[in-house]
Amino acid sequence: MSRLFLLRHAKAQWAKPSTKDFDRPLEEEGIASLENLAQAMQKAGTLPECIVLSASHRTRQTAEILVECLGIDVEMIIDDTIYSGGAAEYLQSIKNNAGSRQLMLVGHNPSIEDLALALCNDGHEPSMARLEAGFPTAALAIIAFDGPLSDIAPGKGYLESFPHPH
16 A cells, blocks of 8 residues: 655745746745644554655645655655646656655646545545635645555545545
């Protein structure tokens, strides 16, 4: 059995004329959401062994703050295809980094939502309903698979959890 943690970056500041979208930092509200998420993850005992993330400033901040709040030491792999890629690129990135049984991908919408919906054929009913309603910032979908992450495919995942992030 393996688990995939799909995390949308936390709430970021709006782009300013002098700031590129790629360089937008997190807002204080986003940082607080990550602190709450870390507490929930620790309580549930579900922690990633490795994190793959976009190179954007907000996803790097999201991963770094979450890891610090969790108090864990995990490998963080930056994949440049995640920033502008779609669900297919996200899926390929997961397969390319499937060495751990508990992998987190920190990415962007709409791709992260599209991938979560494609992977989950079934799941915890309240979580499925929340996922189908949208994938807000700092939201975490935890998806279980019977086999290794290298073998994941659309419709093969079970959504274990998709709590409200705030």
